[in-house]
Amino acid sequence: MARCTNLMVCILVCMFVMNITLDVFHLTYLPFFEIAPKLKNLRYLKNSSCRIFEPFKTIPVFEESVIQHIRKTERRVFAVDCAAIINGNKPEIDRARAIMKNKTFSRKGFSDFDYINLTKNCDTFKLARGYNGFIQSTEEQEFPIAFSILLYKEVEQAERLLRALYTPRNYFCLHVDGDAAPEVHEAVQGIADCLYNVFVVSKKEFIVYAGFSRLQADINCMENLVERGKDWKYFINLPSQQFPIKTNAELIKILKIYNGANDIEGLTGYRRVESRFQFRYFYNRTEPTDVKPELFRSTYLRNDPPVNITVVKGSAYGVFSRKFVEFVVTSKPAREILDWFRDVYSPDEYYWATLQYNPQIGTPGSFYYGKPEDKPWLAVYAAWGGENPCQGKFVRGVCIFGVSDLQELVNKRQMFVNKFYLDYQPLALACIEEWHLNRTAVPSHLLAFNDTFYQQLPFIKPKEE
Numbered sequence: 001m002a003r004c005t006n007l008m009v010c011i012l013v014c015m016f017v018m019n020i021t022l023d024v025f026h027l028t029y030l031p032f033f034e035i036a037p038k039l040k041n042l043r044y045l046k047n048s049s050c051r052i053f054e055p056f057k058t059i060p061v062f063e064e065s066v067i068q069h070i071r072k073t074e075r076r077v078f079a080v081d082c083a084a085i086i087n088g089n090k091p092e093i094d095r096a097r098a099i100m101k102n103k104t105f106s107r108k109g110f111s112d113f114d115y116i117n118l119t120k121n122c123d124t125f126k127l128a129r130g131y132n133g134f135i136q137s138t139e140e141q142e143f144p145i146a147f148s149i150l151l152y153k154e155v156e157q158a159e160r161l162l163r164a165l166y167t168p169r170n171y172f173c174l175h176v177d178g179d180a181a182p183e184v185h186e187a188v189q190g191i192a193d194c195l196y197n198v199f200v201v202s203k204k205e206f207i208v209y210a211g212f213s214r215l216q217a218d219i220n221c222m223e224n225l226v227e228r229g230k231d232w233k234y235f236i237n238l239p240s241q242q243f244p245i246k247t248n249a250e251l252i253k254i255l256k257i258y259n260g261a262n263d264i265e266g267l268t269g270y271r272r273v274e275s276r277f278q279f280r281y282f283y284n285r286t287e288p289t290d291v292k293p294e295l296f297r298s299t300y301l302r303n304d305p306p307v308n309i310t311v312v313k314g315s316a317y318g319v320f321s322r323k324f325v326e327f328v329v330t331s332k333p334a335r336e337i338l339d340w341f342r343d344v345y346s347p348d349e350y351y352w353a354t355l356q357y358n359p360q361i362g363t364p365g366s367f368y369y370g371k372p373e374d375k376p377w378l379a380v381y382a383a384w385g386g387e388n389p390c391q392g393k394f395v396r397g398v399c400i401f402g403v404s405d406l407q408e409l410v411n412k413r414q415m416f417v418n419k420f421y422l423d424y425q426p427l428a429l430a431c432i433e434e435w436h437l438n439r440t441a442v443p444s445h446l447l448a449f450n451d452t453f454y455q456q457l458p459f460i461k462p463k464e465e
């Protein structure tokens with residue numbers, strides 16, 4: 001290849017060759033070359049593991065001894081009695097808090113480098129982390145779910161979420177921020193190389209807080225998942241700080257009741273925060289030395305959205321039917337609307353909701369015509385400052401759960417809870433993990449599952465008579 005002499009030309013050529021699309025391109029204020037040299041790990045932006053995805057072949061047999069092994073070692077908490085904590089036992093909760101405060105307390109987690117080492121031998125990795133034993137009912141075998149997990153650092157937390165959701169039938173797309181540290185990329189690739197139904201997204205985005213690339217990251221995973229898994233029924237996108245409070249079998253029960261409907265949050269009126277899409281936002285750095293740029297509001301007014309749509313706000317996270325995902329990745333109207341969101345602040349919090357609550361778009365999986373905020377949204381429960389109780393701590397208005405929150409959390413209707421931190425009250429995540437695996441390991445938990453609430457939801461697709 002000819003040597004690039006001019007920096008700008010060189011970067012453009014590299015970007016073309018590497019097929020990088022940074023949304024920075026769509027903004028005129030700051031050209032990409034002011035940002036690119038600060039990306040330390042640019043080489044990881046495009047390094048797809050071009051593995052051929054093997055379709056599911058054999059159904060691993062559930063072995064009681066393996067489940068016992070997993071329960072006894074990896075996901076059992078011995079320092080405290082998690083069952084008591086989840087029952088709200090005050091002395092045990094106090095003991096847990098004291099233990100975590102004690103300077104000698106060690107969480108003994110896995111570093112990113114540990115994962116690189118551990119995944120060099122996949123059999124060791126799978127046994128050590130509990131990917132070998134599964135109870136698979138026919139219902140679970142016939143209803144695969146696709147997930148995307150987004151992460152930037154701390155592979156351990158993403159991996160613990162992955163294994164809670166892992167079954168041989170589900171599909172997982174892992175999106176590592178293009179600018180994450182090399183060991184994060186390598187550790188995640190190592191995990192993906194050990195599990196045939198887990199892969200690293202083929203195009204990694206450089207994620208900027210509230211920027212378009214956050215949304216693009218999910219769309220990249222959607223594209224890969226549609227291509228690689230022909231039989232999954234629903235897609236759920238997750239950050240690694242979330243954790244399920246429903247087992248895979250329970251998720252399937254709920255999703256079957258949804259019957260093809262999406263579960264997407266919708267906020268209208270003043271709650272849309274109009275300035276975020278009325279003005280153009282542009283990238284810049286607060287400090288010239290900052291690696292990641294930030295979004296700033298300009299005084300430039302934006303055009304009206306295409307096809308006469310009303311912008312609706314919601315969450316970046318949701319539960320999406322397969323047809324919805326196919327619509328997003330293949331349909332022209334969906335693409336045009338997506339383009340309109342490029343210089344909006346936090347487009348990931350607008351795009352799904354706008355598609356869902358504008359009937360004229362004809363989005364698949366949308367069956368609710370009332371006011372979106374009048375219906376429940378069950379993808380994820382988060383405790384917001386001033387609205388919900390929180391016994392942990394608030395970070396940017398969202399509760400980081402602690403051990404005293406668990407009793408309330410396990411009774412929620414939602415499928416996931418947001419969020420846990422690895423380094424804040426680590427016994428909270430450890431205990432909910434134990435609780436979740438206990439339920440997974442005992443299929444009879446499903447018998448107690450009361451589906452009345454879900455059957456009565458106003459947004460589900462009515463059963464055809």
Ligand SMILES: *[C@@H]1O[C@H](CO)[C@@H](O)[C@H](O)[C@H]1NC(C)=O
Pocket residue numbers: 043044047049189
């Ligand atoms: C891409 O990833 C592989 C490991 O999967 C690594 O061996 C290779 O060096 C990487 N390539 C680049 C350009 O980083």
Ligand SMILES: *[C@@H]1O[C@H](CO)[C@@H](O)[C@H](O)[C@H]1NC(C)=O
Pocket residue numbers: 082083086431434435438
């Ligand atoms: C999980 O199951 C084990 C073994 O039956 C039990 O000792 C433990 O208390 C259970 N944990 C929770 C959180 O229910």
Ligand SMILES: *[C@@H]1O[C@H](CO)[C@@H](O)[C@H](O)[C@H]1NC(C)=O
Pocket residue numbers: 098099102103104105
């Ligand atoms: C902290 O842990 C050490 C070692 O387990 C123990 O000896 C000590 O009593 C603990 N301190 C408190 C305040 O719990």
Ligand SMILES: *[C@@H]1O[C@H](CO)[C@@H](O)[C@H](O)[C@H]1NC(C)=O
Pocket residue numbers: 111113114117
């Ligand atoms: C990984 O393995 C290598 C060689 O086996 C060893 O030297 C290194 O200390 C290990 N690293 C970690 C973090 O365990």
Ligand SMILES: *[C@@H]1O[C@H](CO)[C@@H](O)[C@H](O)[C@H]1NC(C)=O
Pocket residue numbers: 029284285286287288
């Ligand atoms: C971007 O930020 C720098 C300071 O880091 C400032 O000097 C410059 O004016 C900003 N550019 C725009 C377009 O606001």
Ligand SMILES: *[C@@H]1O[C@H](CO)[C@@H](O)[C@H](O)[C@H]1NC(C)=O
Pocket residue numbers: 308
């Ligand atoms: C656009 O939508 C508004 C409100 O939904 C409606 O009153 C108007 O007629 C629509 N215009 C076109 C051109 O469809």
Ligand SMILES: *[C@@H]1O[C@H](CO)[C@@H](O)[C@H](O)[C@H]1NC(C)=O
Pocket residue numbers: 450451452453
């Ligand atoms: C099931 O849930 C419904 C509503 O959510 C409630 O009215 C009913 O009592 C519950 N049934 C049982 C057996 O708990």
